[in-house]
Amino acid sequence: MEISCKTEYALLALLELATNYEIGEPLQIRQIAAQQQIPDRYLEQLLATLRRGGIVKSQRGAKGGYILAREPWKITLLDVIFCLEGLETTTSEDEAQPKTVESAVVQEVWQESRQAANSVLQKYTLQNLCEQRAARKQLNIMYYI
Amino acid sequence: MEISCKTEYALLALLELATNYEIGEPLQIRQIAAQQQIPDRYLEQLLATLRRGGIVKSQRGAKGGYILAREPWKITLLDVIFCLEGLETTTSEDEAQPKTVESAVVQEVWQESRQAANSVLQKYTLQNLCEQRAARKQLNIMYYI
DNA sequence: TTATACTCCGGTTCTCCACTGGGGTTTGTT
DNA sequence: AACAAACCCCAGTGGAGAACCGGAGTATAA
Numbered sequence: 001m002e003i004s005c006k007t008e009y010a011l012l013a014l015l016e017l018a019t020n021y022e023i024g025e026p027l028q029i030r031q032i033a034a035q036q037q038i039p040d041r042y043l044e045q046l047l048a049t050l051r052r053g054g055i056v057k058s059q060r061g062a063k064g065g066y067i068l069a070r071e072p073w074k075i076t077l078l079d080v081i082f083c084l085e086g087l088e089t090t091t092s093e094d095e096a097q098p099k100t101v102e103s104a105v106v107q108e109v110w111q112e113s114r115q116a117a118n119s120v121l122q123k124y125t126l127q128n129l130c131e132q133r134a135a136r137k138q139l140n141i142m143y144y145i
Numbered sequence: 146m147e148i149s150c151k152t153e154y155a156l157l158a159l160l161e162l163a164t165n166y167e168i169g170e171p172l173q174i175r176q177i178a179a180q181q182q183i184p185d186r187y188l189e190q191l192l193a194t195l196r197r198g199g200i201v202k203s204q205r206g207a208k209g210g211y212i213l214a215r216e217p218w219k220i221t222l223l224d225v226i227f228c229l230e231g232l233e234t235t236t237s238e239d240e241a242q243p244k245t246v247e248s249a250v251v252q253e254v255w256q257e258s259r260q261a262a263n264s265v266l267q268k269y270t271l272q273n274l275c276e277q278r279a280a281r282k283q284l285n286i287m288y289y290i
Numbered sequence: 291t292t293a294t295a296c297t298c299c300g301g302t303t304c305t306c307c308a309c310t311g312g313g314g315t316t317t318g319t320t
Numbered sequence: 321a322a323c324a325a326a327c328c329c330c331a332g333t334g335g336a337g338a339a340c341c342g343g344a345g346t347a348t349a350a
């Protein structure tokens with residue numbers, strides 16, 4: 001139940017893109033990686049996944065980089081998770097049919113619990129996170145006064 | 146976010162123990178393993194963990210086996226999960242302090258989502274699962290009529 | 291044309307999970 | 321007391337996936 005490194009990297013990068021969204025200019029991988037301390041070659045792969053998932057758009061060539069594919073308040077955290085982790089598990093069409101009545105019951109409860117977690121993740125958008133970050137940075141400044 | 150094999154095995158075994166709880170006689174690993182199609186040497190380790198966590202009690206020697214440490218309605222699914230997966234992650238005292246404000250915000254949301262999942266798992270006890278199983282078996286019988 | 295920046299592909303290292311095996315030790319039964 | 325059933329501890333293996341790294345392209349603004 002730990003937050004995976006991959007997901008955290010992706011969200012940190014998306015936060016950078018969200019703050020730059022209104023400017024309209026693309027952010028480059030190098031900049032994001034340096035800002036958030038992420039290995040750049042790895043971040044490259046994550047952004048490629050996000051692009052295929054329709055979360056971000058890429059601009060090739062000089063002065064290129066990445067931009068959010070839509071407004072920050074239209075991207076929920078659940079969108080991001082699904083894009084990153086949802087595909088691989090459902091590709092091989094392994095429905096994992098429960099064989100016994102017992103395991104069916106267990107999996108039902110599990111699904112309900114996962115649904116509860118997802119509904120929380122659906123509440124939050126990149127915009128929300130940006131606001132929370134701003135509020136928290138204000139707090140940090142006040143501590144130093 | 147998949148249910149781990151370990152957790153499912155443990156819950157299936159505990160369901161067996163819960164149905165036998167009123168009888169008072171211990172159930173042996175071999176019996177549980179055969180009933181629920183679990184590798185017995187692996188189940189042995191899981192039951193040892195559950196014993197150290199105070200979920201089950203063991204009776205050594207001939208006619209020995211395992212019994213629930215308390216009544217089935219006093220054991221929640223969250224108890225079981227914590228016992229199985231909670232310890233290992235917190236042993237090495239790696240508090241994983243978020244370095245940046247951004248990652249702190251992300252982890253806060255993550256924690257809220259996990260809390261939502263946990264509160265669902267806390268609602269359900271082994272007793273509940275037994276009842277659901279019984280209800281579902283009735284359904285299965287009706288399909289055959 | 292050229293430098294920039296993304297894109298595709300493959301490999302490597304590392305950790306964890308599911309599982310197996312070989313010894314023990316405890317304890318009820320005979 | 322001897323025995324066997326059953327738990328108990330420790331150690332190792334194979335496969336899968338995660339986190340990276342690197343090279344060789346390819347598109348595109350300047």
